Structure formats: structure tokens, C-alpha cells
Amino acid sequence: MTKSIQSLKPLEINGETYHYYSFDSLAEKYDISRLPFAAKILLENLLRHAEHDFVQQGDIETLAKWDVDNWQDTEISFVPSRVVLQDFTGVPAVVDLAAMRDAIVKMGGSADKINPLNPVELVIDHSVMVDVFGKADAMEQNTAIEFQRNKERYQFLRWGQQSFDNFKVVPPGRGIVHQVNLEYLARVVFKKIDENNLLYPDTLVGTDSHTTMINGLGVLGWGVGGIEAEAAMLGQPVTMLLPEIVGFELKGKLPSGTTATDLVLTVTEQLRAAGVVGKFVEFFGSGVNELTLADRATIANMAPEYGATCGIFPIDNQTIDYLQLTGRDSEHIERIKLYLKTMGMWGTESQDNAVYNSRLSLQLETVVPSIAGPKRPQDRISLDHAGTAYQDWLTLQHGVQKTSSNKDESGFESEGGQPSVLLPASDEDPGIPCKYGDEEFILKHGSVVIAAITSCTNTSNPSVLIAAGLLARNARQRGLTVKPWVKTSLAPGSQVVTDYLHKSGLNEDLDALGFQLVGYGCTTCIGNSGPLPLEISEAIHQGDLSVTSVLSGNRNFEGRIHPEIQANYLASPPLVVAYALAGNMKIDITTDSLGDDDSGNPVYLHDIWPDNHEIKEVIKNVIDSSMFTSRYADIYNGNKDWQNMEVVQSQKYDWPDSTYVKLPPFFDNISAQIPEIKSIENARCLLKLGDSVTTDHISPAGSIALDSPAAEYLKQEGVSVKDFNSYGSRRGNHEVMMRGTFANVRLRNLLAPGTEGCWTRMMPSGAKMSVFDAAMQYQQQKIASIVLAGKEYGTGSSRDWAAKGPALLGVKAVIAQSYERIHRSNLVGMGILPLQFMSDDSADSLNITGEEKFSIPAVKIGQKTVTVFVTNEDGNQRSFEAKIRIDTPNEFSYYQHGGILHYVLRNLATT
Template identity: 65%
Template sequence: MSSRYAKPQSLSVAGEEYRIFPLEGLDAPGDAASLPYSLKILLENLLRHAGEDFVTDDDVEALLDWDPQAEPSQEIAFVPARVLLQDFTGVPAIVDLAAMRDAMVDLGGDPAKINPLSPVELVIDHSVMVDYFGSEDALEKNTEVEIERNLERYRFLRWGQKAFDNFSVVPPGTGIVHQVNLEYLARGVFSAEVDGQRLAYPDTLVGTDSHTTMINGLGVLGWGVGGIEAEAAMLGQPVTMLIPQVVGFRLSGSLAEGATATDLVLTVTEMLRKHGVVGKFVEFFGPGLASLSLADRATIANMAPEYGATCGIFPVDQKTIDYLRLTGRDENQLALIEAYMRAMGLWHDDSAPDARYSSELGLDLGEVVPSLAGPKRPQDRIALSGAAAAFGDVLREFHELRVAPAEQADWAEEGGSPEAQPEAVHGVTVEREGQRFQLNHGAVVIAAITSCTNTSNPAVLIAAGLVARKARALGLQVKPWVKTSLAPGSKVVTEYLERTGLLADLEALGFYVVGYGCTTCIGNSGPLPDEITDAIRAGDLLVTSVLSGNRNFEGRIHQDVRANYLASPPLVVAYALAGNMGIDLASDGLGQTANGKTVYLADVWPTGEEIDALVAANVDPSMFKARYADVYTGNEVWNELPVADSERFDWPDSTYVRKPTFFDDMPASPAPLGEIIGARCLVKVSDSVTTDHISPAGAIAPDSPAGTYLVEHGVAQKDFNSYGSRRGNHEVMMRGTFANVRLRNELAPGSEGSWTTCFVDDKRMSIFDAAELYREAGEPLVVLAGKEYGTGSSRDWAAKGPSLLGVRAVIAESYERIHRSNLVGMGILPLQFLPGQSAASLGLDGEEHFDIPTIEPGQERVEVIARENGGEPVIFEAVIRIDTPNEFTYYRHGGILHYVLRRLAGSA
């Protein structure tokens, strides 16, 4: 099938001829030049694939004729140039591919057809935990434990590396996936031989981590998807999407002295959450771009999931080229990137035409102030000046929940007010390592410099080192109850901290390197010292963490830490010195010198000039080239892992990697869609339930269904590892679904954790046990939810787990983009209450039986009947959130992977 729009031209760069698909001069409606940068990338993608069976001229015309104000309705296909994985989400993705090879044989097909068609890179970065800290050998010990715990997973990945083409693995101990992507993996522009000609096209990607968007800072279009969608992309299935609305964010001015890129991204996150950008693209433009380093831009792009956008992209300009040169990219590649971007009208400078946007908002960078975000959502920004007072409000609310009604009445009779209730416990005395101290509410028990958001940014890490240096010179020490850690995003970070001498200053305050990977931010904070844990539990203390991460959802950081705050690396050091979130760093000080003089934050805070001078003198291309020269090599332990040379995986008796049941007894053709009759509600939740709530990533409790399963299979508690590390075992993960310790299921009022009421026998039990009883009774299940259901990580197990438990539909007030897509991808029907309606407004308490008729392609609404014993049925309409025709195809097949498998087997 030909296309009248696909008109390739030749581009000559350094003696090489490339075939490109220019955007200008198309004989079509609309104005390509004024399209937003991100839509131009999508347009090129359509032009390059025009004439293939999934792209028509109508698609090209729809994008060229894009109406910024129109609600998205036109479906297009997007073919990413590559796929990026990390090990928590990557292991189950490769497990699925291995299981699909087995299923392909069962369907009479060729298992070799299950193979990535485009480059797939997996970075092992989520497995290291902070078991050891505050000592010179912390890195060595944590690495040793990591390898020991994860040998089964690593052996499996080594098999996958050999069994699949186009699949590369970056071994453990290298860095965080997004920083490695930014510093090394990103191409900027791809080139490949196609039909005897060398083709040049934009570097684009999808990734199984929601913070894949960090690469948007480099002008590379990409975003996070669930593992199931990424697997389909690996196997040649285009990503289908509606042409999105694009929000323009105008930046002006420059950051004031004392403000950091972290403060900026927390401000941007707050603004965009209020504006509403879920399912939309965000583009940053304006004169303020010139004052932001590439690392600053990447910091903002990283947190697109936190502000809810599909992507948060910056254009390619001279700073992009300068950064690529700084990080050791080849000069010929840099020449190609610049020439290609200029030829395609994608290069940004003062002469670039203004783009049309669906809406705009702006920020004067000079108005950004030092900030934190917390205690449980990234968008809840707090100015540093008001942090102590804000924590006071959190503590007051905590006490109101804890103090019994009778005690509240007694206090009121004595003339007290609810705002001034006495604390149930003022503190607990702790003796640890020869020190005796009082642990109080607000104690900062974790201070972690971690996460891709900030460890890719030399300015904020140098700033943290300078705070440590100045505090050390004044004789300050970190409080004895603080667990400190430094988890760089790449080994380059360690090198420039060593060059400046700042690593020694950080170590003097306990911030030793604990590993190279995503630690505290993903829930791999490791255990607190026993004495601290005992005191927290004995006093029912509301303790806190401060981390330079991007996620602080409930139960994520540590199960005993209820209030978690995101902050810049220098503020992490400052709070470790102060030791309590209730301290006003400006007026109360960080501590005292030996002669009793109070040291304030201003006394240790570095100037921009100091930071810039150290960055300029100590960060250069040689360190990037040296550190990434052997990026795929790994250490001796990794390279000595036995590798099976087999097309199909020989599934071992493992508690880490098991053959999933998704494709068991799968027929060659899908069964006709049917109605859902008599479904019972398994879980009923309110607003902002995250994928962390649905599919935890942290510790596995010994008394949980997952813990019980591991014990029954001979695993000692010390070897439980985490939910994230066991995502290759569906038995663990289905038991861990809805197992977050902070989940509040309204079907089990007054409880926290994995509890529900099972209406088979009206007993309270674990959600997993209830699902098993419903399965035995032959009753399908639904979930009732509020707004922003599934916010947070691009966690496919948040859809896989409910599917295995028997959930057939979710009815929510609204969804986050990735999770809604994942539900469809697992054959779960996402329904949405009509505007203004909710479970509460309709009087649904979750005890009803739900009937949902069979749906048809293109159907927008469905009538749901909720029947409760002895009562009148509640009949209401719900919006069917299967947003595209392709999604309906996936749903009809029982999931996207089922469809792809049948297509490759020739039966779809």
C-alpha cells in the first residue's frame, strides 16, 4: 500500500548519505511547522511507516490537521525505535516472552517468532537494597547480598540475553536505568539499513518504568508503559494512541540564588497537577530554557508521571549537543543529530516558529523557592519556610486518629481543644552503639540521596557535598537515629565527587555509597536498626524520611515510616543534621558547634558560583568514556553465571522465576465476549489509589499470603527479598496484589493492609483468600474506586495481579493513563462513572452483585445493574474506557499478549 505523503529525501552528513522523511512541503491540510515538537516526532513516525498496514494517509492528514482544542478522538500508531527495561519490570516481561515461546509451540507455531524486532536494553538497577550503611564497606556488602539474593533472576536474564536477538543487559552495579539511558544509551538520532539505503530517524522509545520520560530532557520522545505493552512493542506491535492534546509550559527568567532544580520540578509538578495534564503531552519552551542545564531539564522531564503527563519534553538545541559531547558521544553522531534536526525543522533556537498548544501556563524561574513535597504525594509541595508548620498539621491529624473518643472527651472537659491535644507519647529512649538518645515524633530516620531524578544532576550532588563540607568544618554530625545513604545513578557521580574531595565530606557525615541503583525511592531502603524499629513501634511514633527521589507514596519507602518527604540532595543532608521534620531549618538551626554556637542552614548552604566552579572543573567527557567503555561487561560473578544455550527456557523449581499461567490452555481463537453476571466487589477504595497500593514493591510481611507462600516453599524470612524482585513469580505476585500495608479497603472498615470482607460467608479475611473463595464459588469480581485510580508507577502487575485474582472489571471515577491501558492489556474492562457520579453518590456500598452486559466495538457507554439482597437495584451508566479500536481488539482476545501470540501463530 503506497502513500502520497511518504516522500523521502536525501541528507548528506560527513560523507554519508541518509534517507529522511521531511515534514515540510507536504501537500496536505494544516501547518506542520506550527505543530508542537512532540507531534512533529509522531508525524515523522507516521510518514516513515506510511503505506504499512497500520498507517493510512488519513492518519497523516489527521495529525497535520490537528486541532489543539479538540478532545482526542483520532487513533494513530506509533512505532518506537527501541524499548527500555529495568529489572523489576523487565524480568516479568522476559518471563512472559519465554512463556509465549512455549505457548507458540502449543499453537503449532515457530517459537523463534517470539523475539524482539527492535533494540531492547535492560538495566539491572532495582535489586540493590540498603542493608548496610554508614561504613566504608557498605557498597561491598550490599553488592554481595544483592548477588546472593538474586542469582536465580540473574541466571534467567543471562539466558534471555543469549536466547533473544536484539536484547542487551547492563549488569548490576552500573547505575540507574534512566541515568544510564541519558548518559549512554540514548542515540538522539537512529540510523539503520533499510532496503539497501541508510535511513535516519528520531530516537524514540517506550520503557517499562514510568520515569522513562527523563530522556525527554534530551529531546527524545518516550514514555512509560506497562510491561505487557512493552512486550507487544518488542514483538513488532505498534503502540496505538489517540493524538493527544499538548500543553505548553513557558519558562522565563532564571533560578534565584539558593533554589535548585529539585525545587523547580516540585513547583512544576504542583502546577501541572492543578492544571490537569493526565493523558496529555507537555512541552517546555520560552526564554528560560537558556538558563537551564540539560541535567536540569532531565530532572523536570523525569517527573512527568508525578504531574500526570504522558511526557514532559524539551526541544533539541545547542545545549543538547553540548551535553551529548560532555557525556562522550561520538562526534560523527553529534554531526548527524544536529544536521538531521535542522533539516527536519526540529532544531530549537531563537528563530524557531511558535508552536500551537492546547493550553499554556508559565513560570518565572526566579519565583521558585526551596521546597519539599510530602508527606505522601509528590505534588503536595511545601515551601521550606513552612515545612515545620506543615508537619505539625500532619502530626495533629495523626493524633486525632490515634486518640480514643473517650480520651478526646476527657481532654475537652478539661478545657483542651482538638488542635492542642496532648501527645500520646512524647518520645522513647533508645540506646544504640554506645549512645543514649530520645526518639520523638518527626524524627528523620531515613535520609537518602537516591533516585534518577537528582543523581543525574551534578549541580545538586555537588551542592550536597558542599553542605556536608561546610557542616563538617563546623563540627556538626548527623543525628544517631538517621539512616544515611548515597546511591549514585552512575559511577561517573562517584568519580566527580572523588575528584572534588566532596565524597570524603559526605562520608564523614555517614553518606557512604551503598550501591548503584534505585534504592530508597523504590522501597529498597532496607531495614532500620532494630533499636529504632522497636522504639517506633513501642511509642507508636510518627517518624519521617527525607529522600531526593520522585515517589513518596504510602507504604513505599518503609513500612514503619508514615511521613515521607521529597527534597533536593543538599536538603537531605541538612535534615540528616537537624534530625527532625518539626525543626525549622531557618530559625531553629541544624545543630551547634563545639563552643555552643547555633549553625543555621544559611551557614552551610553553597552559592551558585561555588557549585558551578566545581562542576566545570571536575566533570568532563573522559570520565563518561571510561566508565561506559565496558558497560555490558559486568563483574566476575555476573560473567561466571551459567548460561543455558536453549531456544526455550527450562523452568526451574524457583520462587523467583515461574512459568506464568496467562497462556495455559489458550485456544487458537478467542471465545466470544460475554456479559459479566453477579460479580462481587473484592476491593472498594477512594481517591488516589496508586499502583503501589495495588502491587507493592517493598518488603514482604511474614504473616501475609505471599510470606506464607515463601515459608511453605522453604524460604527463610531473611531471604524474602522484596515484592519487586519476585515479579517473575506469579504465585507471589497474585498473593501480593492489594497487599500494601497502607491500603484502606472500605469493605474492611477500620483496617489497613490486605483485608476485605468476603461475601461468600461474610467473614473478614485477606484479599487473596477471599479471591480464592470467590473463584471456588464461580463468582467474577469487580473493583470500585475513586479518582486517579492507578496513579504512579507503570507497574503491569497492578493489572496482572487483579486478573489472576479473578477481577473482570474496574469501575472508577477516573484513571491514570498507564494503568488504564494495562487493565485493557490484561483483558480487564475499565469503566468510568459519569461526571458527578461515584460509588458514594449512587449509594453503592460494595455488597451488591454487579451485572455488566456484553459490550460491542465502538460502544461508548454501558448500563450497569447493581443488585443487593432485599433491595431495589441501582442502575447506572458507565463510560467504557477502551479508548481505541485496537484496544478493543486486545480486550476481545483477553489481552494484548494473547492477541500478539495468535497473530504470530497465524490464527488472529
């Protein structure tokens, strides 16, 4: 590699000499000002690593040229400055590292070769559940239960913290990873203490898809699978195709009465419709200056929901103000500003000449109050249409067929058309009488049974939390109360939130309506909503009711929030409170009464909605930097339960008998020899799936169903039902996770019509059984298996077990119409071949039932398509072409090795 295009230059800041990689030498040949902000970060990353074999001079020049009119697929390598983890995905990542230490020793290497090379920070935020709510000590009780449930996992993480270099753990109860990252961990610009005193942009990958929240701070980062993150920890670059960058121009300012939540739901809808999967989105324009840093973070957070790899904002004075507010060091802030100005990467002015692959725009004045649901975050609904939209959905779910009584018409029913009419379910909805506590009421379709102020998406934003508190105060003053069937909770992503709520006195108003603090963590947003009261649960089942939840989260996939709730709606925190007061999704919340005041007068939403000026005044008066510096001063200490855990110090983990942490079989029998890529012969279809199958469908994170294979395993291991915990908490145990794969209670396998959950049919007998049992029988018979799927396969969370689980079940290939970015990468990372139907093809259009046998020849590096041979039971064979979605040469190497970790392990063992 020549050094001709590298340019290490000095930079004097306050009398100290630093160095940085300058674009100046490239600017002699290329117009670097044409590069979007995000592209400049990628370019600096390539320049800084130009001496490594994985960076080619041509890659640097292609990026510097930035020719959007002659765009070509170019593989580049990206080396993140650090890695962030949460505990659900972090535990299996550390389990794999511990297993790799065992494996490398068996291969004749040294255990200390398995160590993170860059900072790795894990925040425990995914384990707390809303077991207790509506009580002053709910948080203390939930925390105690959390430690009781997760002691083995936490002991393991403490072992990891002591045994691995560059690995820190933020204990439970301190906040949500993305909010802690925003408020404390993010450096924005790194200073590497070496002979050069090197400055470079802060970049990261994280094992949670909402890692993108940090893009609001101008830090480039995104979610990857745990497998890819582990490789990054061990020094492997993230390889990817040079991304197209979509410029999203924001104009004007938000109208009064709207929130950042309304804005992000609007942006999500617009970008999903435009199609930005696999692309970077970069926000620019005059409207950016009108958004607070917290507003930007809210928009960046939901990049996975609008399909983009990231959604980045420029770094400007708003960024600096936020860094000062959150207590960052003043000298460091000065370095950030001067470095970025020197690099031509400061402010919206650095985007003035930027050329984007495509452009979109949004006039902020057009944003209206909104919610999204009932099953997808991109399905935005204007607030004044929310009730009608729910009724329409309910009719489709529970409509009663009214067959024609006209004899002249009835004879034509067999000829097609629509011989029957669906009547709205509300017309025949007497509801179910229910008593909970001292309250008697009727539970109906649409009843809001969970209202949760939750998730880093919104609890990082003071404007919407203060608005929720003020709305609660106004409602309380009018004598309104939350309906008795609503399970309420407040679970912010930072302890600073409760500090400013207490200082403003608004915590008392939220408490009075039942929104007491239940913990600092993800809770309801990831399905840790805890059980519904038994009386409510029984009424739901008795009446087959389609009840609802309203949460200030970022995802509302079916079955995610709670298995008994089919319809879930995303809304701003003040709207969460409002719907808890209303108690039902059927109403028009903009015009219908939320309840009566003490004088019997109806109270409407507009009566209690807080004024924007009042919100800003409260924020100005109650939030200051001392809140952040005091809360983060002891961020790694933890409570007494954490500090008093017994941990054995050792290089290798001793793998005690545990149902939470087990030595996985991924590296069993691994040798230094690189295996051949083999053909897949006469494989059976394990599942045939439809569109928008999420990683939560493939590998659920929530509760373990009592009749599931995972539950049966835990019972056999002597675990009582009350201690099952969740799938997410047991990701360190492959035995549970194998059995939980494709076990989401809402999964619909078209190979087993009429079923929901973990069911399939085994071929050729057609016998109905669990997916796990069928997979085990196929493996015993040495029969490979495949999965057929529709569009957007693997959408949702960056869940590595959605690839690990199928791999352990013997799945050798997935054939889908399209993939979500992270999941496709994870499949390759586990040695599973991702194939994609050609543009107009699908399983159905090709008349593939899933009952056939499938053969796929061995693929070769650089090969773009492959012929899939399909054999019917009568022996007739046909074929179709499929795209090979191994997108880069590096990915072919990973696939050949059997996975990315096998690739890394062989390289480390032989060097």
C-alpha cells in the same frame, strides 16, 4: 495506502548520503511550523510507517493539520525505535516472552517467532537494597547480598540475553536505567544501516514510568506497562489517542539559593493543579535556555508525578554540549544537528510558531526552596513552612481529643458540629528513650530516621550533588554531625557521580557524615531502604511514633519508602544532608539551629549553604568526558559474579524449580480461535477503595509482610524469612504476586472498615479474610469479582502486575471515578474491563456499599457507555450508567482476545 504523502529524501552529511522522511510534501498543504516539537516527532513516525495497515492517510493529515480549535479524538499508532526495561518490570516481561515461546510451539508455530524486532535494553537497578550503611565497604557488602538474593533472577536474565535477538542486559551495579539511558543509551537520532542509510528520531517506551527522563534530551518516550512493552518488542505499535499538547513557557532564571529540585517540585504542583493526565507537556521559552541539560532531565523525570504522558524539551546547543560531555561520537553529533535543522526541529526557534492546545507559564524567579510531602509528590511545601506543615499533619494523625467540660455545651454534641478540639501531638510527645550503638537519645514524632541521597531524578544532576558535598564539607568544618538515629545513604544512578565526587574530594565530607556509597541503583526511592536498626524499629512501635524520611527521590507515597515510616518528604540532595543534621522534621530548618559548632555556637542552614558560583566552579573543574567514556566502555561486562554465572543456551527456557521464576498461567489452554466477549453476571465486589490508590497499593514492590499470604507461600516452599527479598524481586513468580496483590500494608479497603493491608470481607457471609483467600473462594464458586474505586485509580509506577495480579484473582472489571493513563491501558491489556463512573457519580453517591451483586452486559466495539445492574441482598435491583474506558478500536481487539499478548500470540501463530 498511497505513497502520495510520503517523501523519502536524500541528505548529504560530510560526504555520505543518508535518507530521511521529509515534511515538504505535507508543507504544500499544511503549515507544519504550527506543530509543536513533539507533534513533529509523531508526524515523522506516521510518515515512516505509512505503508503499514495500522497507519491511515487520514491520521497523517489530521496530525499535519493540527487544528486545536476543532479537536477530535483521533487514534494514532506510534512505533518506538527501542524499548528500555528495568529488572523489576523486565524480569516478568522476559518471563512472558519465554512463556509465549512455549505457547506458540504448542499452537504449532516456531519459537523463534518470539523475538524483539527492535533494540531492547534492560538495566538491572531495582534489586540492590540498603542492608549495610554508614561503612566504607557498604557498597561491596550490599552488592554481595544482592547477588546472593537474586542469583536465580540474574541467571534467567542472562539466559534471555543469550536466547533473544536484539536484547542486551546492563548488569547490576552500573547505574539506574534512566541515567544510563541519558548518559549512554540514547541515540537522539537513529541511523538505520540499510540501503537507504535512514535517519529518524530516537523514540522509546519503557517499563518504568520515569522513562520520561529522556525527554530532557529531546527524545520522545514514556512509560508503559510491561504488557504493552512486550507487544512493542514484538512489532506491535503503541496505539493511543492523538494527545493534546500543553505548552509550558519558562521565563527568566532560577534565583540564587534554589535548585533544580525546587523547580521540579514547583512544576509538579502547578501541572497537577492544571490537570495534564494523558497529555504531552512541551517546555519552551527563554527560560529553557537558562536550564542545563541535567536540570531539564530532572523536570522531565517527574512527568508521571505531574500526571503527563511526557514532559519534553527541544534539542539545542545545551543538548549538543551534553552529548559531547558524555562522550558521544562527534560524527553522530554532527548528524543529529544537521538532520534536525533540515527537519525544522532544531532549538527553541522550531517552537516559535507552535500552536498548543493550552498554555501555562512559570517565572523562574518565583521558585523558592521547597520540599514535598508527606504522602504525595505534588504536595509542595515552601521550606520555611515545612516544620509547621508537618505539625499540622501530625495533629491530624495523632491529635488528642479534648472534650468540652462545659455542661451547657456538652449536651449539644449529638447535634453535630465540632464538640471537641485537637491538640497538637507535639504538646504530648515525651518520645521514647532509645540506645543505638554508643549513643543514647529520645526518638520522637518527626524524627528523621532515613535520609537518602537517591534516585535518578537528582543524582543525574551534578549541581545538586556537588551542593550536597559542599554543604557536608561546610557542616564538617563547623563540627556538625548527623543525628545518631538517622539511617544515611548515597546511591547515585551512575558510576560517574562517584568519580567526580572523588576528584573533588567531596566524597570524604559525605563519608564523614555517614553518606557512604551503598550501591548504584534505585534503593530507597523504590522502597529498597532496607531494615531500620532494630533499636529504632522497636522504639517506633513502642511509642506509635510518626517518624519521617527525607529523600532526593520522586515518590513518597505512604508505605513506599519503609513500612514503619508514614511521612516521607522529597527534597534536594543538600537538603537531605541538612535534615540529617537537624534530625527532626518539626523544626523550621530555615531559622532554627541545625546544631552547635565546636565552640558551642549555633549553626544555621544559611551558614553552610553553598554559593552557586562555587558549585559551578567545582563542576567546571572536575567533570569531563573521559569519565563517561571510561565508565561506559565495558558497560555490559559486569563483575565476576555476573560473568561466572552458569547459563544453559536454549531457545525455550527449561523452567527449573524456582521461587523467583515460574511459568505463568496466562497462556494456558489458549487456542487460535478468538473468544467472544461475555457479560459479567452476579459478580461480587472484592474491594471498595478510595481516591489515589496507587499501583503500589495494588501490587507492592517492597518488603513481604511476615503475616501475609505471600509469606505463607514462601515458607511452604522452604524459603527462610531472611531470604524473602521483596515483591518487586519476585515478579517472575505469579504465585507470590497473586498473593501480594492488594497486600500493601497501608491499603484501606472500605469493604473491611477498621483494617489496613490485605483484608476484605467475603459476601454474602461478610466473613473477614485475606483478599487472596476471598478471591480463591469466589473462583472456586465460579463467581466473578469486581473492584470499586475513587479518583486517580492506579496512579504511580507503570506496574503491569497491578493488572496481572487482579486478573489472576478473577477480577473482571474495575469501576472507578478516574484512572491514571498507564494503569487503565494495563487493565485492558490483561482483559479487565475498565469502567468509569459518570462525572458526578461515585460508589458513595450511588449508595453502593460493595455488598451487592453486580452484572455488566457484554460490551461491543465502539460502545461508549454500559448499564451496570446492582442487586441488593433482598433482591432489589437498580442500575447506573458507566463510561467504557476502552479508548481505541485496537484496545477493543485486545480486550476481546483476553489481553494484548493473547492478541499478539494468535497473530504470530497464524502467520
